[in-house]
Structure formats: structure tokens, C-alpha cells
Amino acid sequence: MEAFISAAVVLALIFIALGFGVWIFSGLLLVAVASLAFVADFSVDRIGVIAKSVMWKSASTWELAAIPLFLWMGEIIFRSDISERLFRGLTPLVEWLPGRLLHTNVMGCTLFAAVSGSTSATTATVGKITTTALAERGYDRSLSLGSLAGAGSLGLLIPPSIIMIIYGVLAEVSIAKLFAAGVIPGLMVAAIFSTYIMIRCVMRPELAPASLGGITLRKLIGAFVDLVPIGILIVAVLGGIYSGIVTPSEAAAVGVFAAIVLTAILRKLTWSVITDSLMAAVRTSCMVCSILVAAAVLATAIGYMHIPDGLTKAIAAMELSPWTLLLLIAALYIVLGLFLDGISIVVMSLPVTLPIMVQAGFDPVWFGVFLVLMVELGQVTPPVGFNLFVLQGITGSNLSTVVYAAFPFFLLMCLAVVIISFAPSIVLYLPDLLVK
Amino acid sequence: MRHFLSLVDLLTRAGAIMAAVIVAAMVGHILLEIVLRAVFDSSTYVLDEFVGYGVAASTFLGLGYTLEQGGLIRVNILLARIRSRAMRQLTEVTCVAACFGVFAMVWLYFWSSISRNWTRGAVSETVAQVPLWIPEGLLLLGLSIFLLQLVAYAIRIVSGEPMIGERGPVAAAE
């Protein structure tokens, strides 16, 4: 009961602080400090050392480097010829597809997911390259923002994925199996998103601009030529990782390097391209990373208030049938996802939820994929939804616009959760096949 | 007063440039590590340590600049609804004050941690043995610039200059 009240108080504080218009990172920090002071009754000194320690720890994390570096890569691509060529090249290829270039968000994020396990980096990089181009061509803004918010978290499900490694260690499940298990559900979510875009665009053709006319062989050849630069970039980064020369955490630096070299080859490289892209990357990265750091302090405060512990233990005490249990656990994760980041959700809840789920007969590999999907849902729910923040930052839209745009995709991800619950073999087929 | 404001602007610019240089250096360090490992069977042995320091330093050194450029996001529900400019100014100053308060507190505890690490002579347990006050000190420098920028912004609001949202399209959404 105490955990429920604390959770409600924290949520209310977040709504008040953010609603008042405080910058989001300082708002989250304020809520963390206030709830430690008033709910947990800690002294100012104790709160101060906690905040300092957690901020330093979360800011000086090597994995976080993917954010500024991929952002820089995205900004270079945005400022060079590469993105223009990408869209010019794709246009004739997707002519037949309802929604045409709107699918670039989903496709781009899926591809990026094979490189990066950071949702913020994925959303920001792909978004930087696509949103302006799509808006200029007259594609529906809401559908573009929403698909980006939804597909931006595919990186958690499609390997490499740090959150899966963490789950694997905590749950003592083979990481190779988890990586294999994420692939089909990841592609399935992407397919659901694309199908939704197609249906919307068939029902309301004005969501996409008018077609530019038929496809000729000449156009197709031109298209492939235009796609060469981005193709080289993708091969360089993916090839680096899958040959073992580059680790996933290092891939972003290779991306920056390749983008600079390609821009130079295309004769678009100037000093101002480098400095402008770098300064823009610094701005977005400061915004994203400062929010992540503040959210880490908030997560610690929530841990001190024993909220995840209390909520999970309340469910564990109920002795439910497997399906009711699953439903409640899903609801629990949606609640935790309102105000916690993904890794915090996993590490805070797992010691209690995993044993009860396994005891109820759920496969731990399946539960890992289920959990990652629940974490992805949390990325697009307010008040603390990192994909929403990133999209607000890179597009300048209001948070409410982004939330509204992301909502259908939130529902589609819920649909994906329902599908894997009724057909667990979607998750378990590949790991059983590949990993002995 | 004008001297103070231009000094803050200068510091903010310097912080932004440092942040940018650090990001570029991180790319350089990672590429160096890849080459060392792949070609020379060697390593710098400090990659995750240094890049970690780099992320922390660049995030905070660039914070003042990001604030000034309108790159820090917020929920605009309230500000967009207040008609009276005086009330908007008041709300904005309250936001600045709240932000200043909480980060001033954090500043104090970073300061005490840094001075403790200085007196202890604490170093990182790696090949590089970096004195711990240095990376935390860079973060503190960034926080200081950010706090000064908040003060400068409050002064600008009170003296009637346009607020961040009123300066036309935000820089980050170019």
C-alpha cells in the first residue's frame, strides 16, 4: 500500500514540476530531491551525496558515448549530400508502397537497431536524417513522428542490446539465446508498424504526397547510384561490428569517420559542415544526456522509496493464475515505465518478478523478450518517455504533439505483446533452432 | 552588469567549444583503439575510462550553451497559456530559480567530493591512474558555467529582453 501511495505522489510531483514548465532534466532532479526529502524523509546532506554520486556515475558511462557520436554522424549526414541522395534514391523504389517514404523511419530504425542498442541514439540519428526530409516532401507529420517514436526503441529488441545482456546475467539465461529470441519479434513489430502506415495511407491518401509518376529503368539505375553513399556507410559500420574488428560500443566513432570521408568524397566537406554538425550534436546530446542523468537520480530515489519492490511483492503475494499474473505484471511494467528508464525497470523488478513468472510456467527467454517489449513501451509514455523527449528536441514540436503522435504506436506495441503471449513460439523458434 | 553578461557569454562559448573538442577527441580515441587492437595487438587500456570522463565533461560543459540556444526541452502548457507578459516573466524566473536551486545544491556536493579526492590523492584504478578530481572538476566547471548562465538569463528576463521561447524558432529545430 505504501508503495502505491509513494508511486502516486512521485507521479503527481512529476506532472506538477514538468507542467509548470521547468526544463525537463531539472524538473526530474527536483522531483527526485523533493521525494527523497518529503516521502523518504532523508536529510539534505544525505540527498546531496546521493545526487552527486548517481549523477557522476550515470554521466561518466562509456555506453552513453553512443549518443553524442551517433548524433554527430546524423548531423554530418543531414548537412551533406548523403541524406538528400538517400531520399532521392528511395523515392522510385517505394513508389508502389502505400505510404511510400513514410516507411523510411521504420526501415531506418530497424537497420540502425542492428548497430546500436540505445533508443535515444536511434531515434535522434534516424530522426535527424528523416523528419525534415519527410516534412519538406509533404508527408504527414504525426505519422512520421509516431513511427519514429515507436520504431526508435527496436534497438533494444534486435541485437546487439545491452539491456538483453543485463537481463541475461540477472536471469542466468544464455545471452546468445536472448539475442536470437529478439530478432523475429523485432522484425514483427517493424512489420506491424509498416502495415499500420499502409492502412492509414490507403484510407487517407492525403497523408502522403501525390505520386511522382511511373518507374522507368533509368530512374531505377539512378536510384541505386544515389543509394551508394549510405550503403557504404552501412556496410562500414555493420561490417566492422560483425567482423569483430569493432565492438558495438565503438561503432558510432566508425560511423562519424565514414560519414566525414564520404562527405569529402562527395565534395561537400567544408570546415563549417564539421563545426556546425559538431555544435548541433553537442546541443542535442547535452539535452538528452542531462535528462538521462537526472532520470538516473529519480530512479535511485524511487529505489530508496522501495516502490518497485513494494509493487512487485504485492503482486507476488496474490498467488494468481498464469494469465492473470501476466496481465498484472504487464500493467505493473506499464506503470513503472511511466517514470523509470529501461535498465532501472529491469534491475529493480527482476529479483521479484522473474521467480514468480518462472514458477508460473513462463519460459525465462520468452519473459526476457516480453520484458524488453514492456521497456520499449515505457519509452513512449509520458511523463518520462525518452523517445518523446528526443523527438521534441530534434523537431521542436510540443511534447503533447509528440505524445499524441506516438499513441497509436504504443497501442501497436501492446498488440505485439498480446501476439507473443498467445504465440510464444514467435519468440522461442529461433533460439531453439540456433542455440543448442 | 553588461560586463557580467558578456563575461558569462564568453564563458558559455568557451564551455561549448570545450565540449565539442572533447566529443571530437572521443572519436579520435576510439579510432585509435580500434587500430591498435586490430593492427598492433595492443590497446590504450583506458578507452572506457577516458570516454566515460569525456561524456560527463561534454554533457555539462555544453549545458549552459544548450540552455542559451533553446536546446533544453520543457513542457510549454503553462507558459503558452499565460496571456500577461509580466506573469510569463514571473513564471520563467521561478523556473530559473528552481533550476538554479537544485543545481547549486548538486554543485556544493560535487565541490566537496572533489576537494576530498584532492586531499586523499585518489586516483583511478587503471593504467592511467588519473587523479579523480580532474574529471569531476571538468563536470564542476560545466555546472558553474550553467549556473552563471541561469543567473544571466534571469537578469535578461527581468530587464525585459526576450525569453528563450520568444526568440523565434529554437536553434535545435533548424
Next chain:
Amino acid sequence: QTYVWDMPNEYPATSVQGEGDRHFAELLKTKSQGDIKIVHHFGASLGFRSKDQLDAVADGAVVIANTFVPPLGGINPIFVLSSLPFLVSNASEAYMLYEVARPYYDKELARYNQKLLYASPWPASGLWGSRTYDKPEAVKGLKMRTYDPNGTLVFKAAGAAPVQLSWADIVPQLTTGGIEGVLTSIESGLSASFNDYAKHFTALNYDTTINMVTMNLDTWNKLPAAGQKAVLDAAKETELFLWGNIDKVIQRNYDTAAKRGVTIAEKVDPAFRRYLQEQAEPVIAAWVKRAGKDGEALIAEYRQRQKVATTVAANGSAN
């Protein structure tokens, strides 16, 4: 009066450290008649890593913590002691080293405003890889991941090519063949399922590191005598249990590993181990220099006791 103490631990609830924490919490609850309750925060879920926890306990951010101490070596060299390469060769020698060092640990930790309750060992580290590494030639040019500067120095001297990698990159690098070997314990290798890619574990007994469970000194001093007694008794009992149990834990890990198809080389050729020990000597000497008089006295006493124990054992087997 009742107490609720938050206790962070970087490692999973199911790890040997997590088991130890829960054992301690149960004992403490019983011995304090339910007055002292521990709330566990496993997997670094409270936002502190081991290297943050020395200060977290000192400043009272948490009352009690389970901390992996070697990364704190830059603050005080004493914390590196248990991770010195090839200084101890099994759990009982590790306990001997701990007994010798305990007064020093107590003294040094008091400077950081905390009290050492008990130390909890990890299974010894060895080499995970695609082969058994049983002679000097086997480690020549081996691309492997080490976890601290000492390991890097020792294996470099032994002719291997140690690289530094972040923890999350190990599995992807093993998959793609970027590295072949990983220096770590049987337990942590299993928990990160290295066995999917590395089918051999060579029990080099490189080190037997310890975690320390410490509590804030101010809280300790304010605790009534009965509470202090409960804490000390629970700590002592937990410590005896953990050190007495470590060989069983290792055996359990070996069984699990064997079930997952891992070949375990339990006995390492003494000549090979001596070779590695020789590479480690300069590293140990450098540590003694860093640690000053205390370090010198400590190592000397440990080596003296080790010699006695070895002689006794040799005589025993001769009879």
C-alpha cells in the same frame, strides 16, 4: 527501536554475493528479533557501483553495502590486495591472506568512516577460452580480456595480447572472434553465458578476490549494544559460512559448466603456474612499494604462514 537498512550490491541476487547478503539479512533479522531489517538492492539497482559505495557508506547515503573492493585501489592500495596476481593459489590460502590483512582492513576502513562486518570471497578466476591454456606457448599472442591493470601487465609479460573491453562488449567480441579468452571466475563467466562461445575453462587460480560488507560508523556507534551484538554475530556467522562454502560453490559451478558442455582444466601444470607466478612477481613488488610499510609487513607475514602451511601439508602427505 526498529531499523530498515538499504543495502546495495552491484551483483545479481543469484550470485554468490547475493546469496551471502540474503544469508546475512536472515541471520540479522533473527538475532535482532526482527528489529533490523535489510532491504536488498541487487544488480546496482540503487544506482551505486562498487567504486561509488566506499563514499556512499562513509557519507551515510546507505547504511550498509556489499562492495567489490579492488577498483578502489586508487584510493587506497590495501583494496587491491586480494586481486594481486597469483599470490594465493586456493580458497584456504585466500582466507589466510584475509586473516593476516584483517587488522589492516579494519584500520584503513575506519578512516573512511565505516566498519568492516565481513568479507565474502568469489570463486577464483581462471581463463575462459576456446582451448585449454596449460603451457606458456598456449597464451602466446592470445587475444584476451583482462579486468584490471595488474592482469594486463602479467599477461602481457607472459606473451599474451590482453585488451581492455567494457563488460557489455565481451559477449559480442567473443561471438565475432574479436577476442578468444576472458580472464574471470567460473561463476561470472557462467552468469554471462560465455559458455555459448568459449568451451574451455582453465582454472589458473589467478586470484581469489573478495567483496567487503561494510557499514556506516555513525550508525554503528548509535546502535544499542544488543543491536551491535546482533550485527557482529550475524556477520561472523555469515563469514564462516561463506568461506566454508566457497569450495562447494566452485564445485557447483563446475558441474553447471560441465552440463553446458564446458571442459574444465582443474589441475594446472605446476611448471606453467610457476611461469605465470614469475611474471606476476614484479607486479606484486610494485604493489608492496605502493603500499609502504604495512604492505611489506603484510606480504611478509602471509608468505611466512603460507610456507608453514605448505611444509605441514608436505610432511602430512609424506607420512
